[in-house]
Each structure stands twice: as C-alpha cells, then as structure tokens.
Amino acid sequence: ELCGHVGGDLVLGMEAKLGTLDQHVNAANATRNVAMNIFETLMTRDENMAPILDLAESLDVSEDKLTYTFKLRPGVKFHNGKPLTSADVAASFDRYNRIGVDRSALGSVDRWETPDDATFTIFLKEPQASFLESISASTVPIVIVPSEQANAEATRLEPIGTGPFQLEEFVADSHVKLKRYEDYKANETLDAMSGFAGRKQACVDTVTFRTLAEPGARLAALETGEVHIVEDVPTLSKERLVGNEDIVQTQLKHAALWLNYPNLSEPPTDNLKIRQAIQAAMNLDEIMDAMSDGSYSLNPSFQFPGQTYYTEAGSQYYNQNDPEKAKALLKEAGYNGEAVKLLTTRDIPRLYTAAVVMSEQLKAAGINAELVVLDWPTALGMSVNETEGWNFFFTGWITVTAQGGAQSLRNLADPSNVHKPKDNKSDAEFMKQFQILSTSPDLEERKAAFAKAQERVFEQVMAIPFGVTPKNQATRANVKGYVPFFNTRVSNVWLAE
Amino acid sequence: MLAYTLRRIAQAVPILLLVSLISFGIMQLVPGDPAAVLAGPNATPDELIKLRQTLGLDKSLLSQIMIFYGNLFQGDLGYSIILGEPVLKVVLERSPISISLALYSLALTVILGLSIGVIAAMKHNRWIDQAAMTFALIGVSVPNFWLGLVMIVLFSVHLGWLPTGGYVPFFEDPAGWFLAATMPALSLAMMQIGLLARLTRSTMLEVLGQDYIRTARAKGASEPRVIIKHAMSNVLIPVVTVLGMILSVLLSGSVIVETIFAVPGIGALLGNAILGRDYPMIQGGLIFVAAVLLILNIVVDVLYAWLDPRVRVQ
Amino acid sequence: MSHLEISNNPSALTSLRRFLGGRRVRRLIRHRSFMIGLWLCLFVTAIAIFAPIISAVDPNKMAIRSRFQPPSLEFLLGTDNLGRDLFSRVAWGARLSLAIGLGVVLLNAVFGVLLGALAGYFRRLDGILMRLSDALMAFPSVLLAIGIAAAMGASAMTAVISLAVVYIPRTARILRASVLQVNELEFVNAARAAGAGDFHILRRHILPNCMAPLVVQLSFVFAYAILSEAVLSFLGLGAAPTDPSWGIMISEGRSYIREAPWMTIIPGMAIAITVLGLNLLGDGLRDVLDPRVKMEH
C-alpha cells in the first residue's frame, strides 16, 4: 500500500509566488511544484533524471531513428472525465510547438500523426540522439492537456490534466488547492513513484500550496503546525530545528547549480585574459559559503555528481583562489581599471550575495568590480536582450542541470548564447563538441564530447559554475512518504494520525 | 445631497482618465518584459520573441493604448498576462480582501485613535497624555513592514496566539478571518492610529478651548456631557475629513503588509504585477483601485456633509 | 532686551531669527519634544557625517567566518550573514537615508512650492494643477512609488524621484492652501495698493508667510521619505545595494529573523529613531510656527 492513511489536508508552504499553472509557457519552479501534480506527460524523468515513459505504455523507435511510436496507457481520463486519446497528445504537442517556451526540444521534429486513438507517432527530420532527453525534459514539460485546449492562448490554459490531483481553487499570491482526482488511473508499470512517473496515489483528500514568501513567516508556520511541509529551510534554522521532535528535515543533496556567465561582447570581459584573471581571482568556497550560509558542495562541473555526464574536466580552472595569478593575467591583458559590472538581482537573495562576495574578491585582486542590481525581470531581460551594460550575469540552474548534459550546455551554444559571443557565434571548438553531444548515438562518445565541451567552457571562461546547493526541506513529523525531488510531489504522501 | 454626489462622481471621471494615462506612461518606461519572466532564464531569444507575439506585446505603444481604451469603454480591462485571467475578474476577487482588511484597519484606527486622542486631551499634560502621545509617536515612526515581522515572531512563533498570515474569507469563517486579519490590520493601522490620535487630541484641545464649550459649561453641563455632546460632535468633523486619506493609505500600504502576511489582496496583486511587468493587470488594477479610492472619498465627503450642518443645510 | 542683543550680532542665529521670529525661536528652544527631536536628528546627522570616522570597518567588508555574531564588545551591533559589521552598516545607512530624505525634501521644496504657489496665486492654473495632483494622489502612494522605481531601475536617485513624485502633490496642496490664506491678508492688499506686481507679492509677502506650514510639512516629508525608502529598499527597488540602506538591511535580515534578530531589529530601530526625531521636530515646529491642525500624509 502506498498510503498508510487516506484523507486530510496537506499544507505546503511555498517560497515563491506562482502566477499561472500553464505549464507550457512557464519555466518557474513554483509553477512546476504545483502543476506537475495535476498534469502528466507522455514521457518524463525518473528519480535519477533518466527519461521514462509515463502516459505512454510503450515506445517503438524505428531502425533509422526517425520514427517514434508511442502507445498510450489505456483507461486514462482527464479531470473533466474525458478519456485520453492520441488526439489530445497531438493537440498538446501542437500547442507546445506554437507557444511552448522550450520549443527547441521539437526542433528536429518533422510532424506527428495519430494513426489511432491509442497511438501517437513522431517523425523526425533527421536522427537526434538526445531527442527523448529533450521531450522528457522537465524544465518546461510538454504536459498533456485535452484537445479542446489546443488553441488556448499563453497563460490561459485551463488546468485540466490527468494527474492524481485536480485543481480545486487557485488564488494567486495566496494558495492553490488541489483535491484528489477520484478517477485517476495510476501507472502500474512501476511499484512506486520515480521522478514524476510511476505509481502515484493521492493519499490526502486535498493539498494546499500556500504562498509564504516571507522566510520567517514560512518557518514559523511550520513550527506552529499551520503547514506540513516547507521548502527552503535556511541553514541557520536547520540547526535550530534539529531539536524539534515535531519536525523532520529532508534534503535533496544536489538541487541547484549556481553560476554566472560573462558577456563576451562587452569590454573588458571580451578579453579572454581578463576573464581568466577573474576566474583565477575567485574563491568559490567563500562565495558558496556566503550564499548558502554554509550548506553547499563545491562542484567543478555543469552536471551534478552521480549524473551520467558528470565530469571534472577542466577543474584545474575551478576555484583557483589565486589573486596573484589574477594580477599577473591582468597585467598581461593590459587591464587598466575598466569596470566589471556584475548584473544581479535582489529578488533572489543567493544571486545577490554571490555577486556581492564576488565583487569583493575581484576588488581584492585589483579588478574594478561594480554591482548592477536590478529586479529580476529587468536583469533577466537585460542579460537576454542587451550586449552592453553588464559583464557577468548571475543565475542558478535548478532543473536545467538535472536534465543532463546537452540541456545544460544548450545555453552556451548557438543560437542561445547567453554569454553573447561576437556575431552570436559560440566558440567553434565548443560547438563541435556540442554537435557530437546532441547527435551522437553513442553514449560514451557523447560523454567524451561533454567533457571536452566543459573543459572548453572553463578554458574560454564562457561560464563559471560556483557550486551546488542542496534542497533543504522540513516536514511535520506526521508527514509520511514525502521524498524531496527537484519539484514538489504530493502523491503518495500521507498524514499519520 | 444627491446632486452633490453626482457632481463628485462626474468629477472623478477625468481623474480616472489621467490616472490611466499616467500609469500607462510609467509602464511604458519600465524595462524588462513579461515574456522574459514567464519563460525563465533558459529560454532562447527566439522563443522570447514568439512568446511576446502571443502575448500581444509586439504591438506599437499607440495601438496598445487604443486597444486598452477600446476595451475599457466596454468594461473590459483585458487579460492578465501572468495569471491568464481577465483583469476585472481577478481584481474583483482580490479587492474585497484588501478592502475588508483596510476596513478592519480603519475600524482599529478609528476606535483606538479616537479614544487615545480623546483620553489624552482630557488628561492634558498629565502622565496619561504623555504616555498616549508617546505611543502615538512611536506608532508613526515605526516602519510597518518591520512591525509586521516583529509581530509574527512575537505573536505567532513565541506566543502562538495568531496565525502567521494567510487569509480566511470572512463569510466562511468569521473567527478565522478575525484571527488571520488582526496582525496585518494592526501593522497597517499602527501609523494611522498614531496620526489620528494626535489629530483627535489637538482637535479636541482646540474644541475644548472654543467659546461654545465655555457656553456649555456656563449652563452647568457636567464634564462628560460637555465632552460627549458638545465637543465630540465637533471633533468628529475634521476626523471624518481625514478618513478618506487614511483609507487611501491603508489600501496602498497593503502592498507590503500583504506580501509579508501572505494576504492575497489587491496590494500584493499589483505589487507583483508591477514586478512581473503584467501591463494589463497593472493598468486595470490601478484604475480600479483609484476608482475605489475616489468612491470612498466621495462617501467620506458625503458623510462629512451629513455631520456638519453648516454644509448640510443650505 | 534680547532683541537688541541678538540683532547686534549678525550671526546665523540672526538670520534664523529673522526667518522664524525671535519669540518663536525662544519658544522652540523651550519646547521639550522639539528639543528631543532636534537632538535625535543631530545625533543621526552626526553619525551620518562621521560614518567614515566612527565606523572602524568598511561597511561592505565581509568576514564570512564571523557572520551572525550577536552584538558584543567586538561587534557593537553584531554582524550580518556575510560577517559585515552592522554598526558600520547602520552608520553608513544613515548617510544614505538622510541623503535620500534630503533629496526628496529639496525636490518637494522646489516643485511643491512652485506648483502650490502657482495654483494658489494664479487661480486660472488652479484647476489644471489640482486635477493633476488629484490624479497623482488617487494612486495608492506605495504603488506609484513602486511603479516609478520599477520604471527607472532601482537606485538612490530613483528612490528620490519616485518619492518626490508621491509627495510633491501633497506639499503643493498644503502650500496652495497657505497661499490662499495669506493672499487674503491685508498686507498683500497693502502691497498691491502700493503698485507691487504679482511676482513681487509672491516673493516678498506670500511665500515668506507660507514658510511655517511648508517647513512643518517638509519635516514630515523627510520622515515619510525615510520610511518609504525603506519600503522600496525592502522590496528591492530602493538604493543601490552596495550602499547599505536600512531598508535593504531589514530586507536581508528578515530571513534570519529567528536566529539573528538583531539583523532586522537594529536597522528597524535606526529608522524608527530617525523618523521619531523628525516627527518630534515637525511637531515642535507645527506647535510653534503653524498651530493650525492638520494631518499630513
């Protein structure tokens, strides 16, 4: 039995506000935390982030790797009572292809067809080794919605899915309430839940996701028992909560990779030597310590340890903490005090702290660091749209890293190129490896390519990973079956009496 | 009275138009765009452009304005970009929350502010007066978001008396509403209580110095009678005139208090809308709030006219 | 008497006396809460001016190892999550808060006076100017400030401008009311009878006599600007965060309010003390200069 007890209202204290549940057009963690309990996808990631079927029962890949045929699980119904058919899948893919955020996932797709109600076939233009990785990615997952919603405009999707929970009430800035979907058809291929897939059951009658943006208030609510689960427990509070018998702490060790990337179009970071000097000057231990209050691990990779593509290639450039070398490089580069503008935001305190600490370190190495602090939308917009006014942009890859090698390096490759290389052409050597990484059918070859690409990123200082923070969560002691994951899963969680 | 009310309403229309123009102007200056917020940091520029198109953000400023006003006159405030719901619907859902909070705050303000002020005036220059005015002064000097934070720690965590925040609809659970709304209302009201107590005290002192109070005393009226019958009716007049202002501040102060106490009111809604660049939401929301404030002000003015026979009887 | 003594000595006090009137200065000096307010303000001002001297460490100097230190002899007011010294940060924060408050006050003084005087004196402009101010005042003030701050990008300058936009209509209204009142006084008619022009009358007669309510209002604007700047900073829309602002400090400290409450409480108290000082000052000025009852917002 998945549920030790059935019933009750599970209350979660959420850190971030969520605007919409339209999973196709929203990359926010907060949205996924809720929406992925409502929606399901054809294919998703398992507990180890490997692609796994969910709404599909089977998948046939043709010899030429151009045709992918999915058979849908029978008996699945949407929350509105309508049985799931391949038409719904096709409609969802249509909508995603039209307005979905991560449309490049479907970049190599030629077309899709629905030979019958239970079959969904995708035809590729050319073979793409990472195709399944792409469509199963959970950053902006291609959730399956009823076909009537194919034309729903961005953010106006009605949240009707096939998941174990259905939406009861959504009051933005306050809470989202889900209730058990009685006609839920569980995926019996696994014994338990794995990632977003597997056997899921709604043990509690309702789940309330409450927005408690104020960290003090959020934790206070856990302590008073107003909420059962909170995300993001501050390190300091962890220590305090240890003695509290009503509270159990949980952790997902590798949750987020923090990094920044330079702007290769803006002086002085257009100069490799200067970028290297900056890289050399940084003490990542200190940055990570400060931004996480001590709860972190260093990570000389764009993948988490234990992941398929994890490699420490290029780690000689990581965390050098060598201001002298930095000064030498600066001299070599003929640096004379040009401002290095660190673009960050206070909306995400860790990014802000990282930038503050980094600026101090740069100053210590004789680099004229300046903070440019904007609100998140503006900062983000600036990093995407502008090639001037900033030298480093700070961000955190929370799910992206977890999605695997190609996904995580995609941002440094054409055409995304968040680091703004000249003429929007990323480094040739890097691109070469990235091509192999995305197309080679051979995993070992892909892994080698990832390692080379990563090394190249380090060498060229196209991005600087700082380290990894865990996801510290805490639950009331009577919460059972809760397993922390990149996003919150409330299936199979039950409340002991 | 009716003519006056109608005239005031008519005067409100151009103000609303100005309000909408100003907010439109401000929003056009805002850098960053809602598409970027929705798409997150990993979206490619190409994807952003497409998202912008679907959100109608690629149209020219003028056509956005035209569309906005075109819809406005049909009572349509547009669709929120982030919430994906009609602005009017969201605003109508949220404003009762803020308004009820503001009214609760107002009730606290009026009850506490008036009584503190009256007591201070009656005990003029005595220790009660000093204590009351010190309290009032501290009330006007303490940042309300700070007070909110401190109150959460004190009342929720340490004492466990009140919930840390959230909102309970009044009609579902009045007691729960009361508990949940008390801290936010109090932290909103604190400053206004201080201001009103000071205003009441000084008005009361002024009124007590008036000739007609002396007349009342010369008639042999007892002190309570002098205060209640003769002084209060006059003190209330200036007090009522500031109620509109107080309400406006209470409604607007809710931005930060709602954020801290996780109250899904209009303040939090608009604050987030501004930070999320949700133009239609901001635009529609601001017009709505301004309209509510104007209406409340009209109500206050009518109340004022009703209280003051010099204005009432003409 | 004292008049003669003072007027023989052309000091700063004389000009202040000229401005306020000698009796008023005496009454102010005797006004207990005014003096407390004055001392508080002087105290905060002194801290702001001497911040570089009295704060032993750079306010941005991090010492990760000594983070979250409670107030002690070594760290007078404790340290924050990055090990920065809160005493230094509060002292430097005083600079910023006062500078922003002063900026808002100056803009208010210039534009509030300009608009208020124009509206009050030239009645033909009154309608337009007052409708505009109605519209600005119809916005909830915090939202307006947030909007402007968001539009211009967070910085101290932005905070100054957005708060000025919020408060100028209010100042202008108060000035307009005083102008209307003073305009009714006979000495204005006397000047007119002497053949004085509008500009002369405004400059010599009306404005000097509107100074009292203006000064009072500005002292309150100062206080509110400091409070509102803290709100903006708290929301991340205030000053550039390299300069420690009190609002930013509270905002940063709130994550640690349970474990390191001093991070929040100390900047909160700094704001409260400054605003308290200004309020006391304003109250005193109002009692002495402008005894009319008024409620400022």
Place this chain on the structure above:
Amino acid sequence: MQKNPILRVEGLRTTFTSDDGEVVAVDDVSFDVNEGEIVGLIGESGSGKSVTALAVMGLLPKSTSHVTAERIMFDGRDLAHASERELRRLRGGSIGMIFQEPMSSLNPVLKIGDQLIEPIRIHERISYRAAFDRGVELLTKVGIPSPVQRMNDYPHQLSGGMRQRVMIAIALSCSPKLLLADEPTTALDVTIQAQLLDLLLEIQAETKMAIVLITHSMGVIAECADKVVVMYSGRIAEQGPVTEIFDRPGHPYTKGLMQCTPELTGNSRRLTTIPGTLPSLSALPPGCRFAPRCDLAQPDCVAGRPPMIAIGKEHASACIRADELVASAAQPEGAEV
C-alpha cells in the same frame, strides 16, 4: 433700591501660567453687586474684565489658571471655596452668562432648540416637551420671529443679532438671580446693539435680576449701569455710582477714558489723549500701574500700590490724588490738562 448684595467679591486674584511665566491677570479685585442692580465693569482690552467674570463662574481653564479669593459670596454661598458640583448647579441656574461673540459661543453642530433648553433640562426635572415649550416662550420673549421653526435651525442659519438673542435666552432660561454679560453687544451693529441693550434693560426691569455688564464703551455704561467698576491692568481703578463717576471721576484713568471718546456734540478739534498703552502683564510697572501714563503722577505714585480711597458715598478710587481730582471736577468742563 435695597442694598442687599447678591454677589460680593473680595480679594479676587487670578494668575495664568504662560510662555512668559506666571502673570497676574486680576489682582485683588473686590466689589459688590446688589440685588436688582446693574453694575458696569469697564476697562480697556486686557484689563481683566472677562477674567473677573469667568473666575466668579469658575470657568477659567484649570490647567493654566489659578484663582484665589478671600470670598466670593453669591446668595449666601462662598463660590471661592465651593466644590465643582455646587458650582455646576449654580451655573446656568442661578447665574447666567452671556458672552461677547454670538458667532462662536453657540455650538455650530447642534440645533438652536437643543442648546436653548439644555440648561432647563440640566437644572430642572421637566420633560423634553415642556422644556421645548419653555424654549419657544423664551425665544418669543427675546423677540425672535417664528420661534418654533427657529428651534430647529442651526446657528449658522441665524443672523448675528438673532444669535445673540438666543444667547440671552439661554442665559435667562432658568431665571437667574445674577446675569454676567460679557460685552454682549460689542460684536454687533449699532442699531442691533441698541435693540439688545433695550431688551436686556426691559427684562431686567421685569425680573429684577442683577446684571454685571462688561463693556469698554462709556456710552453703554452711561445708558445702562447703576454702578460702575473701572478696571485698569488687572486692578480696580475706581468704583462708584454711575452719575458720580461721570460727574466727578476720581481717577485720572477714568477721566481720560471719558475725555478721549469723541463727543457727538463736541467740536473740539483735538481729542484729549492718554499717552502710551496698557502695560504688558509680564512687565508691570511698580506702584500705581497707571502712573507711567498719568500726567498727574508724582514720585509717591510708584512707591507702592495706592489704596482704595473713599471719595464719596460708595465711591472709591485707587489714586492717591483722588481728592484733588474730584475737587477739580467741580470746575467747568472741557478744561484740558
């Protein structure tokens, strides 16, 4: 006219705490008011007339003023040492008071009727209805047309003269034995002032109540008063029967007052003046307070406070040269000094 004092004030002294410290606004004032008599209290602005009346009523603000008196006997009771409760019973009952400003002395937000019948309701146990009828009667008595409608009006709907009539009606509502009228007509137009003085005299003749009539107009005194008390700078300069005072003023100040009022008949090109101004209470001259302005002053005048010297039947003056003055008054009028 029986000599039966209804009010006897002895040694009244009133001090105020102000910005400039303690000031003595009324200093050792004593006078009698007999039953049915009109006593005029005259003096220039700030001489302490109102303060005297308010002190008798016990209406000065407790926080800033301090009243002492040997005795204030009213109708057999000592008001100086009476409890607030007792005073309240007398105020509006046996002692009525009218104030100078008809505009501000009525509560702007209450109906005339309510204000008018308030003393009746306070002092007599009668129904609202009965009180209302009494109110209408009173309004009729003071000459207000359509009194029933007026009962429901608010003060701002009445003209100044009507408001002052209402004030008179309020003061008379409980048939007081003593009426303190503090410049009841000063704020009004000449024709209305004359009407109201006539009205007061009429009512006084009817009810035989005693009136203390405060004014700064010699004309009003001449028209109404039986007895005059002249105040200067918080002290009594002279008091006596009205004809005495006019015929034989015993104080240079009184004399000056009469001479500097332009006469309606007189054609003298220049007015006689009293040089200088009333001294400020915070900087009082020693001795006789009028001495610095007095052309009869001599060194003795500043030596000490001049005592009240009796210079005729019930006529006394606080001038050490009172006798000379009275004697010179026998000379032909118009002699300029």
Place this chain on the structure above:
Amino acid sequence: MSKAPLLSVRDLSKYFTIRSPFRGTTVGTVQAVNRVSFDIGEGETLGLVGESGCGKSTTGRLLLRLIEPDRGEVLFEGRDLLKLDAGELKAIRKSIQIVFQDPFSSLNPRMTVEDIITEPLYVQGGMTRHDMRDRARMLLERVGLNAAHITRYPHEFSGGQRQRIGIARALAADPRFIVCDEAVSALDVSVQAQVINLLQDLQEEFNLSYLFIAHDLSVVRHISDRVAVMYLGEVVEIAGKDALYASPRHPYTKALLEAIPVAHPRLRGKRARLGGEVSSALNPPPGCRFSQRCPFAQDVCRREAPALRELGERHQVACHFAEELQAVAA
C-alpha cells in the same frame, strides 16, 4: 466749492456671485456696492458709515482697484482710474493709499518696519536704499514712533503702534488721498484718540484727503467734513456732518443716530429703536432696500428704488419721503 473735486465716484457697482461650496450652484449675487456716487475735495474728509456688510470696505477697495469694479467711474484728478493700463495704474498708486482696520494682518510679520514702510517706494522705484531709509526714519518719527525701531518686526509693537506703522507706509509715497478702512475701530479708546489726532495732524500738514470708513458715529463726526451713510450697498444720504447729525433726512440715518448711546447717565430716556435685523445684501428686495425695516415705508418704497437726490445745499438723500419726514421731525 467750484473747484473740481480731487476724487469723484460715479455709479460705482460691484456684485459678487456667491456659489454654494457644496452644490456648486449659484446661490445668488451680493450687490455689495450698487451705483454709488460721491465726491471728495482736496484736503477734505468724507466719512462713510453703515452697518456691517453694507459695502463700505468694498467701496474703499474699488477706489484703489484692489477689486475690479463691474461698472462706474472713479475720476482721480480728472482721470478715470478704471481705464488706466498697468503702468499708469502703478504710477497713480503713489497718490492713493489705504490704511486697514486690522493692525495685525495688515503688516507682513516677516518684514522689518523699514521694509514695510519703504515698500511703496521700492515698488515705485527711483530711490536709493539710503534715501528710502532716511525717509522711513522721518516717517516713523512723524507718526510718533522711535526712528531707532526701524529694524524691528511688527510683533514687537502694540496695536496702536502698528496702526501708526500702517499710516507711515501709506504716507511713504506722498499720497494725495488715503482710504482709512476702519483705521481706528480695532483700537482701545485711549489709543484710538491718539491715532485720530495723528490722522488729523497729517491731513493738515500734507493737505490729504480721506475717505474715512467707520461704524462709530461719534468718531466719524469728529473727523469728517462730510458724511455718507450706506445701507445694503447703496448710499442713502450724504451731507455735511453738522447738517447730517443735526437733521438727518433719511429714516435710516435717523435710526443710526438714535442708536448711539447717551453720553451721560442723566440723559437716559426712552427712544424709538429700529426693529428687525440687518438684511443681507444677498438678493436684496426690489424697491428701497431699507423698506423692510423702515417704520415709514409705503407701497411705493417696496416697488421703486429711490434715487439719490439733492435736497438742500450739498445734502443728498435717497428716500421717496425725505421732505415729509423732515416736516414730521420739525
């Protein structure tokens, strides 16, 4: 008498529209000044009396164009003031000055006595600062104040002294004509006498003309050569003071004089008093405005407004029955 008067007012009118602050509708018009005409000769004082709100101050202000008249002419030395442009007006303002009732609000509390007195000179221009100061000192002494007090502020003076400062200011630019709007009404009798004497001395010395507005009839009689009586915005009677006080021709003038308290207790006696309340100038009745209170009013009075007409030498009255009344009185 054949000489043209210094100032001559013809048919001067000013109506104020009153709006309800509450409804915004027009409540009515106050006919504050209605077709007022009079002359003032050189060195002459015209007293202007009447009850509160009858338009005395408004008349005074109209003469100086502090308020713009609706209609009429104000001829000063033969030039119509109402037709002057801004520059000419400024120049002529030297010659016409005003002294106000309230010695507190009529002096700018933020200016020194010197600045107050020299303001007309400063505004008119053409004088050095030094000369202006000398003149201010001279004027201060002339009005009986200590020239050393020139650096003081108004609040350092008593009411009577302030009124002298106001007079000094009026004299600064060498006026020919001064409007004294209740210039002594606010003063205590002892001080009032001082100021009246001063005004008379100055008149003699500088050959000034006064329009002396007051409501104290004995003061007006004392200082004026001729007296005009106003009622609800209209002049009802003008005459030499002796003629007016001895034999008033208008019932209102008569009533006014009877309202003056007696000068001595022995002269007490029952006199006829005017009934009714002072009417409002707001929407006045048709016909004679005094008809409502007039004990002699006939039908014609309520229908037709009497014009101001000559009745005897320089004695003008606006009453239909002036002759009859005089006969009755006699």
